[in-house]
Amino acid sequence: MIPDFQSLMLPFLKYIGDNQEHSKKEVVEALANELELTEDEKNEMLPSRNQPVFYNRVTWAIAHFKAAKILENTRRGYVKITPLGNEILNQNLPKLDLKFLKQLPTYIEAMNAWKNKASNEDVSEIEEVQEQTPEELLEYGYRNIRQSLKTELLSKLKSVHPSFFERIVVELLVKMGYGGSIQDAGRAIGKSGDEGIDGIIKEDKLGLDVIYVQAKRWEGVVGRPELQKFVGALAGQGAKKGIFITTSYFTKDAVEYTPKNETKIVLIDGEKLAQYMVDYNLGVSLQSTYEIKKIDSDYFEED
DSSP: OOOOOOTTHHHHHTTTSSOOOOOOHHHHHHHHHTTTTOHHHHHHHTHHHHHHHHHHHHHHHHHHHHTTSSEEEEEEEEEOHHHHHHHHHTTOSSOOHHHHHTTTTHHHHHHHHHHHTTTTHHHHHHHHOOOOHHHHHHHHHHHHHHHHHHHHHHHHHHHHHHHHHHHHHHHHHTTOOOOSSSHHHHBBOOOOOOOOOOOEEETTTSSSSEEEEEEOSSSSSOHHHHHHHHHHHHHHTTTOEEEESSSSBHHHHHOOOSSSSSEEEEEEEHHHHHHHHHHSSOOOOOOOOOOOOOGGGGGGGGO
């Protein structure tokens, strides 16, 4: 299990206690080895996939240490313990965390700027309970909001009229780059009348090929027999490509099913359907936008 960033503070300080400069990369690798993290733990990414979780937590330990004047930058990407850091290390503390840092005048001074923008009670509460870094809190919060939205979307999809559901599917496929225009795709969907096929849609704007679609608001799980029926219906049309969409989900046998002919089928369950709707802004609207910025280290490099 990856320790939270406060739990990394003491082993971090001990590692740089040799009064030598160390690169962030070196510290990350050394702490990972000391804590006996597995390769999976070392490579575990934040939900945004833009940074490893462990690297992010070490970065925030560094940020708080720099605020407290416990360590300093010697050059770009390198840090070194300060005399104050040595004093703290010599106390042989059993634990080093934000609660301890809050007692340091240097840390209090550094925090004044943002403390003026929040009540002391709010700041105290956050620092006492926070185990995740700000990026983690933001990203996992975003993921929870997104999951809640997908759940709500799926509930709506299951309650709409079948014809409206087909229209939603058409609009989604067009937004994803299929079908040419809404008008062309709309005329194609729902007019096939063949068993197992709810409609057809252009694969591209020129209509060089078509994809057959089955879109059902299923309540129960979709098994392999339903896919075999769909493949049979495609064969009857001489079709090679199909999309099977359901508000439910597929059994393991259905997911693993591969037709023996050249037919290709894409399965979209309720979870994926809702995810695509969020990704392509269908049935949802933008509520808030937040810009996350970081220091441009190159800007501060002197000639």
